[in-house]
Ligand code: AMP
């Protein structure tokens with residue numbers, strides 16, 4: 001980056017992080033340790049994020065208020081990434097900045113027998129956010145391509161058919177009033193190893209450690225290729241993918257906060273009008289004891 005280039009304001013981060021729909025995706029060319037649009041370091045990034053927080057909370061409350069008043073809008077934040085990439089951290093540190101009443105978080109693990117007996121979108125549809133809500137998917141329908149492919153859980157024709165299914169399904173979601181924000185948290189193999197080691201070294205984190213996480217690491221290139229393919233084939237104009245470099249937690253949190261603020265700003269939401277005669281109600285209240 002040239003030194004004359006003006007630092008991007010947080011509101012422009014989406015332009016730096018969005019993948020062009022249809023363009024080839026090569027994750028090896030995106031540095032997980034990079035911090036696009038935020039080159040002044042952790043302290044400054046935390047300050048910028050703190051500055052955005054009141055705006056974020058205000059916008060989220062408008063969305064919630066509109067939902068309570070019959071507005072159709074809702075936001076779905078889809079989080080994908082390798083284990084330790086910080087999906088849970090985003091839920092805590094980014095969504096933790098707004099009123100929890102307006103946030104619904106769904107985490108998708110390996111499907112149950114009941115879930116496997118249904119179409120792969122069945123369990124997903126049941127967790128979609130209601131009007132006025134910001135829904136967060138900690139893993140999602142994309143596992144039904146990526147995990148299934150890398151672990152060989154179904155033949156290729158099964159997961160191959162899902163790229164188009166997902167694109168059609170997401171298009172319908174968007175038409176029905178859901179803004180879909182898809183984020184791939186891009187962590188490096190080295191940083192992921194550090195975080196797994198930290199889990200083993202800290203008894204308060206042992207519960208997070210799963211032996212299969214190390215097995216998954218052994219297949220790292222296969223996971224990266226499977227992710228690159230969904231990023232490419234399921235990046236659409238109506239529901240593009242954003243790649244957030246995730247080796248720095250402070251950058252990850254600032255970036256996802258900025259993406260959400262930017263989407264919410266775009267709605268231009270006001271406050272719902274009162275459904276009562278405010279002056280008359282005021283008079284009635286004053287007249288009462
Ligand atoms: P965690 O997020 O650490 O609780 O791990 C959830 C595990 O569930 C991960 O290993 C995922 O790969 C796995 N998983 C989630 N969805 C699916 C799916 N549709 N098919 C297979 N595995 C899945």
Ligand code: MG
Pocket residue numbers: 083084208210
């Ligand atoms: Mg895990």
